[in-house]
Amino acid sequence: MTLADALAGITFVALNGYALLGGADFGGGVWDLLARGPRKARQRELIAAAIGPVWEANHVWLILALVLLFTCFPPAFARLGTLLHIPLSLVLIGIVLRGSAFTFWRYGGAGDGGDGDETQRHWGVVFAVASLITPLLLGTAAGAIAAGALGRGEAAREAGAGFVAVYVAPWLTPFTVTIGVFALVAFAFLAAVYLTLEARERDLQEDFRRRALGAGAALFAVALLALLLAHRYAPLVRDGLIVARWAVPLHAATAAAALTALAALWRRRWRLARAAAGAQVSLILWGWALAQYPMLLPPDLTIEEAAAPAVTLRLVLGALGLGAVVLFPSLAYLFRVFKRAEGAARG
Amino acid sequence: MSDLLAARSQMGVSLAFHIVFAVVGIAMPLLMVIAERRWQVTGHAIYLDLAKRWARGTAILFAVGAVSGTVLSFELGLLWPEFMRFAGPIIGMPFSLEGFAFFTEAIFLGVYLYGWDRISPRAHLGAGVAVAVSGAASGVFVVIANAWMNAPAGFTLVAGRVTAVNPLAAMGNAAALSQTIHMTLAAYAATGFAVAGIHAFLLLKDPANAFHRRALEIALLVGAPAAVLQPLSGDLSARHLARHQPLKLAAAEALFRTQQGAPLTLGGWPDVDARETRFAVRVPYALSLLAFHDPHAAVQGLDAAPRDQWPNVPAVHLSFQLMVALGTYLALVALWAGWLAWRKRDLAHHRPLMRALALATPMGFVAVEAGWLVTELGRQPWVIYGVMRTADAVTPMPGLIVPFLAFTLLYCFLGVIVSWLLYRQILRSPALPEWRGFYMPRRAE
Numbered sequence: 001m002t003l004a005d006a007l008a009g010i011t012f013v014a015l016n017g018y019a020l021l022g023g024a025d026f027g028g029g030v031w032d033l034l035a036r037g038p039r040k041a042r043q044r045e046l047i048a049a050a051i052g053p054v055w056e057a058n059h060v061w062l063i064l065a066l067v068l069l070f071t072c073f074p075p076a077f078a079r080l081g082t083l084l085h086i087p088l089s090l091v092l093i094g095i096v097l098r099g100s101a102f103t104f105w106r107y108g109g110a111g112d113g114g115d116g117d118e119t120q121r122h123w124g125v126v127f128a129v130a131s132l133i134t135p136l137l138l139g140t141a142a143g144a145i146a147a148g149a150l151g152r153g154e155a156a157r158e159a160g161a162g163f164v165a166v167y168v169a170p171w172l173t174p175f176t177v178t179i180g181v182f183a184l185v186a187f188a189f190l191a192a193v194y195l196t197l198e199a200r201e202r203d204l205q206e207d208f209r210r211r212a213l214g215a216g217a218a219l220f221a222v223a224l225l226a227l228l229l230a231h232r233y234a235p236l237v238r239d240g241l242i243v244a245r246w247a248v249p250l251h252a253a254t255a256a257a258a259l260t261a262l263a264a265l266w267r268r269r270w271r272l273a274r275a276a277a278g279a280q281v282s283l284i285l286w287g288w289a290l291a292q293y294p295m296l297l298p299p300d301l302t303i304e305e306a307a308a309p310a311v312t313l314r315l316v317l318g319a320l321g322l323g324a325v326v327l328f329p330s331l332a333y334l335f336r337v338f339k340r341a342e343g344a345a346r347g
Numbered sequence: 348m349s350d351l352l353a354a355r356s357q358m359g360v361s362l363a364f365h366i367v368f369a370v371v372g373i374a375m376p377l378l379m380v381i382a383e384r385r386w387q388v389t390g391h392a393i394y395l396d397l398a399k400r401w402a403r404g405t406a407i408l409f410a411v412g413a414v415s416g417t418v419l420s421f422e423l424g425l426l427w428p429e430f431m432r433f434a435g436p437i438i439g440m441p442f443s444l445e446g447f448a449f450f451t452e453a454i455f456l457g458v459y460l461y462g463w464d465r466i467s468p469r470a471h472l473g474a475g476v477a478v479a480v481s482g483a484a485s486g487v488f489v490v491i492a493n494a495w496m497n498a499p500a501g502f503t504l505v506a507g508r509v510t511a512v513n514p515l516a517a518m519g520n521a522a523a524l525s526q527t528i529h530m531t532l533a534a535y536a537a538t539g540f541a542v543a544g545i546h547a548f549l550l551l552k553d554p555a556n557a558f559h560r561r562a563l564e565i566a567l568l569v570g571a572p573a574a575v576l577q578p579l580s581g582d583l584s585a586r587h588l589a590r591h592q593p594l595k596l597a598a599a600e601a602l603f604r605t606q607q608g609a610p611l612t613l614g615g616w617p618d619v620d621a622r623e624t625r626f627a628v629r630v631p632y633a634l635s636l637l638a639f640h641d642p643h644a645a646v647q648g649l650d651a652a653p654r655d656q657w658p659n660v661p662a663v664h665l666s667f668q669l670m671v672a673l674g675t676y677l678a679l680v681a682l683w684a685g686w687l688a689w690r691k692r693d694l695a696h697h698r699p700l701m702r703a704l705a706l707a708t709p710m711g712f713v714a715v716e717a718g719w720l721v722t723e724l725g726r727q728p729w730v731i732y733g734v735m736r737t738a739d740a741v742t743p744m745p746g747l748i749v750p751f752l753a754f755t756l757l758y759c760f761l762g763v764i765v766s767w768l769l770y771r772q773i774l775r776s777p778a779l780p781e782w783r784g785f786y787m788p789r790r791a792e
Contacts, residue, residue: 052457052461053460053461053462056456057457059414060453064450067439067442067443068443068446070424070439070442071436071442072435072436074432074434074439078428079428080424081426082424082428082742085742085744085750089753092417093753093754096415099411099413099414104407104768308436308512309512311514312512316440319444319447323444323447323450326451327450330450330455330477333458334457338457338461
């Protein structure tokens with residue numbers, strides 16, 4: 001493994017962190033939008049209370065991945081920014097609306113629980129809708145990378161093709177949209193699983209248990225559809241996922257994690273369900289990464305080609321080491337303060 | 348509107364919007380921490396109320412700052428892919444460090460805002476200190492990267508190709524020290540005076556209100572020293588410019604002709620075609636004195652470079668004049684307040700001072716925007732001074748006016764909402780303390 005591989009791996013770890021934590025915050029927004037039944041208001045309160053202390057920190061995983069990408073692999077960053085300009089701009093609008101609406105909703109009210117706070121619910125709606133659209137577009141962008149669409153876009157641009165052929169067609173295919181839906185369902189699944197642990201009352205736990213089971217089943221269906229579509233639209237990923245040496249053990253592990261998550265939910269083993277669901281989503285992400293290795297942006301830009309000079313990589317690695325010394329204890333502290341009490345009570 | 352102009356406008360709007368929230372995110376935690384510390388030392392509940400109210404406002408502003416900062420980091424690639432392809436390996440390092448600083452800030456802000464009842468008072472204060480320190484650090488790292496664009500270092504260009512990359516030398520660029528000091532002081536001065544101004548305005552109606560009196564003290568404690576130090580740091584910046592970016596200084600001073608014993612130009616309108624500045628007041632020798640600490644030193648004028656390398660002279664000159672004028676006003680008010688405090692006068696009952704402070708409320712932020720315009724517009728037509736032109740850095744994507752308009756509308760909308768929410772917060776402020784239910788108002792118990 002080269003230095004560039006190591007940094008690509010760390011960048012992907014940051015992305016994985018964003019999917020598990022930031023992704024679940026998006027999923028929370030989805031369940032806010034879909035809140036229903038007699039406990040509608042309490043579901044929303046639970047979601048907001050779970051997200052409140054941690055969402056800013058969860059969001060920074062994305063920034064970290066982005067910063068590592070442009071420092072260590074600038075040509076990849078330049079190509080992503082150019083060819084995925086439209087979906088990424090829409091993602092940004094979603095991120096801005098989601099983050100600010102959540103804060104306006106929670107902090108902007110009179111704070112006394114009176115009538116004034118009712119108007120604040122509009123912000124809750126903006127927060128929820130933005131939480132729905134952003135993962136969809138993020139997933140679509142990821143699907144475009146996996147499908148090798150950026151290579152096609154780059155070729156079309158060099159050939160002087162029209163606007164749609166360069167800036168729209170590569171990322172807007174049935175496969176990429178399916179990956180967008182997959183990301184959305186995966187985030188919703190994670191959020192529902194985590195919320196079973198956050199809930200203090202039995203009936204709320206049951207609400208989110210049902211949602212988690214439903215989302216878990218939907219995830220299977222969407223994954224199947226994505227695999228079928230990959231046959232036509234993303235042969236590179238499909239081949240990687242089928243023929244590689246590690247493919248069978250990886251699929252076995254992913255399937256085991258997925259089944260464990262559902263079984264644990266069924267038997268109300270919340271902590272086990274959380275661990276298994278996190279493992280499942282992470283394994284899917286790493287399956288994608290391994291399938292396209294050593295490409296950073298398939299089909300032509302490899303990790304080595306995109307890498308910055310070795311001196312930059314070494315310094316960034318050093319900075320990551322130093323940063324980790326500050327970061328991980330701080331993160332552990334954050335989650336210990338806000339997530340332990342609930343977990344211990346229900347575990 | 349050309350795509351280049353649209354891209355520059357979108358970046359400009361995004362930065363102009365973000366810088367306000369970034370500045371608040373740097374300085375506001377310090378005010379909160381001072382208030383909380385005073386509560387712990389004195390036991391006066393009013394300080395706790397103050398810390399909590401400030402924290403509530405900070406939560407809104409920090410969140411908007413975090414998301415608008417995310418937009419900027421994406422926009423580097425969405426709008427300036429060629430710049431990032433070139434600069435990423437050289438100057439990505441401070442961005443990585445900023446990533447960690449921002450991470451720490453976000454983590455401890457979460458602990459601070461939601462942890463009042465969950466951790467010990469000492470740990471809570473510690474979280475506040477961590478927010479204040481990492482907020483200042485992340486500002487410093489970002490400004491170091493911007494300074495590199497003004498004073499590129501840490502690489503060699505051989506036939507258009509970058510070699511001998513040295514990210515540490517890039518971070519230690521010639522502009523880094525003066526720019527980071529100037530921006531950090533600006534953050535404390537602008538925020539301190541904005542908070543002091545709001546409370547001074549409310550004290551004009553009710554000078555005995557203990558809540559506003561304590562708030563004013565803390566805000567001035569942070570804002571006034573920074574405002575007094577800022578002209579000194581400005582002097583450092585001007586002397587750096589005279590040596591490393593003479594055209595930016597020439598544009599800021601509207602100095603068309605290279606000359607010895609150059610005068611300081613106050614006000615006026617630079618007529619670029621006629622190469623003279625009309626209606627200006629000139630202080631003989633003063634520019635040479637300020638730039639080189641020598642009244643007879645030669646100062647480079649715009650004529651030292653061909654016209655196509657000039658920045659927009661009227662815009663840079665007027666922004667610079669505005670920044671200096673507002674900064675001077677803040678420094679003078681700070682000295683006045685300091686003098687009165689030293690004479691043991693009751694500041695809150697001193698109506699002229701309260702009026703002067705209330706008037707100053709927006710000034711620090713306007714000065715920050717103006718100063719930022721000087722440094723960014725003054726660097727044009729370069730994105731990396733002397734190395735890469737902005738026109739060569741822009742994305743090939745056409746139709747950039749669409750995202751420019753979309754983000755401008757989004758930010759106008761957010762700006763109105765944030766102003767309205769803060770206005771409501773301020774209106775609600777005095778009277779009775781309400782400790783409970785501050786943060787998660789309708790949280791299920």
